[in-house]
Amino acid sequence: MKPSDAWAALRPARTSVRMTALLSALLLVATACGGGAEEGAADPEAADETIANCDVEVPADDPPERVFAAYQPAIETAHALGISDRLVGTAFLDAQVPEEHVDVQAEQEYYPGLPSREELLSHNPDFVLSGFNDTFTEESLGTRASLRELGIESWVPSPLCPSEDGRSDESIDPSTVTMEHIYDDLRDLGALFDAEDRAEEVVADMEATVADVTDTLEGEFGALEEMDEEDRPTVAIARPDDEGFRVAGGPDFSTEIIGLAGGVNAFEDLDGGRNHDASAEDIIERDPDFILVDVCCDAEMTAADAAPDVQAILDDPVLANVTAVEEDQVAEFTFADRSAGLRSAPAVETVAETIHPDLF
Amino acid sequence: MADRTAEHTADRHATTRPEPRSARPPARTRTARAGGPGLLGSSAARSLGLVAALALLAGVAMASVLIGYQRFTLEEVQLAYAGYTGSDTDLVIRHLRVPRTLAGILVGAALGVAGVLVQGVTRNPLGDPGLLGINAGAALAAVLAISFFGATALLGYVGFAFVGAALAACVVHTVGSLGPDGSSPVKLALAGAAISALLGSLTSAIVLQDRATLDEYRFWVVGSLVGADSTSVPQALPFLAVGLVLALALARPLNVVALGDDLARSLGTRLWLVRAGSALAVVLLAGTATALAGPIGFVGVAVPHIARALVGPDHRWLLPWSAVLAPLLLLVADIVGRVVVRPEELQVGIVTALIGAPFFILLVRRRKVAGL
Numbered sequence: 001m002k003p004s005d006a007w008a009a010l011r012p013a014r015t016s017v018r019m020t021a022l023l024s025a026l027l028l029v030a031t032a033c034g035g036g037a038e039e040g041a042a043d044p045e046a047a048d049e050t051i052a053n054c055d056v057e058v059p060a061d062d063p064p065e066r067v068f069a070a071y072q073p074a075i076e077t078a079h080a081l082g083i084s085d086r087l088v089g090t091a092f093l094d095a096q097v098p099e100e101h102v103d104v105q106a107e108q109e110y111y112p113g114l115p116s117r118e119e120l121l122s123h124n125p126d127f128v129l130s131g132f133n134d135t136f137t138e139e140s141l142g143t144r145a146s147l148r149e150l151g152i153e154s155w156v157p158s159p160l161c162p163s164e165d166g167r168s169d170e171s172i173d174p175s176t177v178t179m180e181h182i183y184d185d186l187r188d189l190g191a192l193f194d195a196e197d198r199a200e201e202v203v204a205d206m207e208a209t210v211a212d213v214t215d216t217l218e219g220e221f222g223a224l225e226e227m228d229e230e231d232r233p234t235v236a237i238a239r240p241d242d243e244g245f246r247v248a249g250g251p252d253f254s255t256e257i258i259g260l261a262g263g264v265n266a267f268e269d270l271d272g273g274r275n276h277d278a279s280a281e282d283i284i285e286r287d288p289d290f291i292l293v294d295v296c297c298d299a300e301m302t303a304a305d306a307a308p309d310v311q312a313i314l315d316d317p318v319l320a321n322v323t324a325v326e327e328d329q330v331a332e333f334t335f336a337d338r339s340a341g342l343r344s345a346p347a348v349e350t351v352a353e354t355i356h357p358d359l360f
Numbered sequence: 361m362a363d364r365t366a367e368h369t370a371d372r373h374a375t376t377r378p379e380p381r382s383a384r385p386p387a388r389t390r391t392a393r394a395g396g397p398g399l400l401g402s403s404a405a406r407s408l409g410l411v412a413a414l415a416l417l418a419g420v421a422m423a424s425v426l427i428g429y430q431r432f433t434l435e436e437v438q439l440a441y442a443g444y445t446g447s448d449t450d451l452v453i454r455h456l457r458v459p460r461t462l463a464g465i466l467v468g469a470a471l472g473v474a475g476v477l478v479q480g481v482t483r484n485p486l487g488d489p490g491l492l493g494i495n496a497g498a499a500l501a502a503v504l505a506i507s508f509f510g511a512t513a514l515l516g517y518v519g520f521a522f523v524g525a526a527l528a529a530c531v532v533h534t535v536g537s538l539g540p541d542g543s544s545p546v547k548l549a550l551a552g553a554a555i556s557a558l559l560g561s562l563t564s565a566i567v568l569q570d571r572a573t574l575d576e577y578r579f580w581v582v583g584s585l586v587g588a589d590s591t592s593v594p595q596a597l598p599f600l601a602v603g604l605v606l607a608l609a610l611a612r613p614l615n616v617v618a619l620g621d622d623l624a625r626s627l628g629t630r631l632w633l634v635r636a637g638s639a640l641a642v643v644l645l646a647g648t649a650t651a652l653a654g655p656i657g658f659v660g661v662a663v664p665h666i667a668r669a670l671v672g673p674d675h676r677w678l679l680p681w682s683a684v685l686a687p688l689l690l691l692v693a694d695i696v697g698r699v700v701v702r703p704e705e706l707q708v709g710i711v712t713a714l715i716g717a718p719f720f721i722l723l724v725r726r727r728k729v730a731g732l
Contacts, residue, residue, distance in 0.1 A: 242587050243707075281429035281456065318455040
């Protein structure tokens with residue numbers, strides 16, 4: 001990828017042309033094979049009962065027994081639904097799991113990153129529960145169709161449905177980025193795993209948490225949908241990096257979390273992916289009232305680990321005039337808290353407490 | 361009338377040709393050999409050209425301060441220093457745009473000069489701190505320092521970058537000299553490409569292990585000027601200054617080295633001293649440049665050739681010209697990178713190759729680059 005390499009590759013011009021031809025031929029063969037295989041698997045076991053998840057019909061008459069949970073939201077969902085004993089493996093935590101799940105999680109086989117497809121298959125799972133949408137791509141564990149060929153069903157959180165199987169973040173439908181979609185998902189998974197009661201409890205809990213916040217906000221400002229612009233602080237979820245900042249854009253679930261907490265995502269207009277690069281100048285222009293620093297990705301992470309980055313933002317001379325910095329409103333947060341899942345409801349509460357300190 | 365004038369000039373040329381130092385060499389010679397005198401034959405033309413290039417660099421540097429996410433006016437820039445009020449404009453100019461532009465100039469000059477040194481001392485037309493694995497070595501060492509020793513400020517890892525640069529250079533030289541017939545340009549370039557690829561993939565592996573979002577640390581894989589700020593640039597300055605002075609002091613000895621080892625020795629040049637001095641300068645220049653902006657390739661190999669096409673092989677001209685032309689290329693690339701995918705940015709390492717490559721290919725096709 002380095003320019004110097006690219007130049008070196010240019011030197012023997014004839015060979016490189018031949019190589020390119022050869023490579024594209026290989027690619028053609030590879031993609032052709034991939035396409036054929038997927039088509040062949042388009043209509044599989046004709047289950048009596050199915051549940052739709054991101055345009056994939058998941059058979060629901062036989063609860064999965066060997067579940068692989070990839071990413072934080074999936075792992076926490078599995079524990080919350082009480083199916084921890086059906087887990088054959090877990091992977092890629094972004095932060096510490098909640099207190100009540102620490103012990104069960106400690107017993108699980110755990111991969112700090114996503115395992116390879118082969119490693120996954122060695123656990124002989126019959127279900128892959130994913131917390132994000134980039135799990136089922138050719139580069140990662142393989143498409144959902146390709147796993148189904150091996151008798152493995154799968155699940156993607158519906159607030160992150162890709163436009164088609166095999167794709168990921170670039171194509172999220174913003175209308176699905178709602179708390180309702182998380183509740184629906186939990187109920188569907190409850191049905192799938194024969195854990196409807198637990199699912200209902202979990203959903204009721206989350207609904208109550210969000211309702212508390214909504215009630216408090218509406219008591220002060222009137223209906224949440226009609227809240228005045230000036231009553232809604234702008235909130236940027238941003239993490240400093242080499243290129244400036246990494247921020248959460250419109251299709252990210254944090255947009256819904258911030259909205260329910262009575263604020264507005266300062267980078268809501270950025271679409272085409274959940275995460276975006278933003279320069280310091282971009283932050284200055286948007287002038288957010290609050291900056292939440294979302295540390296990531298380690299099984300030991302907590303919001304307190306954001307402290308050095310919070311300090312760096314407060315000390316950055318360029319950002320001195322940004323409202324969030326001037327008013328000392330840069331807060332510790334975690335990437336896990338802005339993911340779509342069980343944490344979303346408590347996250348609404350946390351964000352509301354941060355941006356409306358007088359009310360909570 | 362016109363005919364007669366033409367005849368007259370032709371006549372005059374015929375009589376002046378035998379003189380060794382005519383104002384402009386005939387166009388033929390510059391396409392003939394790499395060792396030719398270059399487009400600008402006389403000292404006067406070279407000096408004037410250098411002044412013009414410097415003026416152009418000043419203009420581009422100003423553009424680099426003005427153009428970006430927001431556009432500024434000259435007046436705003438002046439006010440940021442003369443009438444500082446602490447407004448957003450003042451802050452952006454003082455803490456982002458100006459340091460970034462200075463970093464572009466410093467990094468560019470360092471890479472251009474380091475390229476001339478490597479090409480001169482190895483007499484290898486492909487010599488480039490990027491192509492010989494030096495930038496990749498510095499980047500890997502810096503990344504190691506950051507991820508395993510928690511170094512954060514530039515001063516914390518620039519030392520590591522030096523060691524990495526030096527080690528990479530040694531390994532490439534050793535691997536490139538294996539075999540019965542010693543080192544050759546092609547073998548060195550091959551070894552450099554292989555070691556660069558190896559070190560680059562190690563860097564990627566460490567950076568990806570960090571597991572924050574995948575492209576968070578692209579800086580260390582491609583190279584970018586965004587990371588340069590008002591603290592890192594002054595910290596890098598002394599290292600670069602020493603490297604540049606050392607390089608300029610080597611100009612005359614490098615001219616002698618260009619004549620060949622035996623001749624150079626018989627003229628009383630201490631070859632090992634020239635080589636050691638060059639190596640030190642290259643490590644200082646390329647190591648610091650990489651610590652400041654990540655591994656940026658292409659500038660170091662292309663700019664010396666462009667400079668050679670203009671002013672010929674004399675290092676006393678080649679070094680200052682490269683020191684001006686390289687930042688020119690880098691800054692233009694950086695500005696383009698800021699504008700084309702606004703509001704996001706394309707990294708300067710990518711843009712330099714995109715802009716420079718066609719120009720360079722043209723050059724290579726016109727001249728026999730291998731004839732250094």
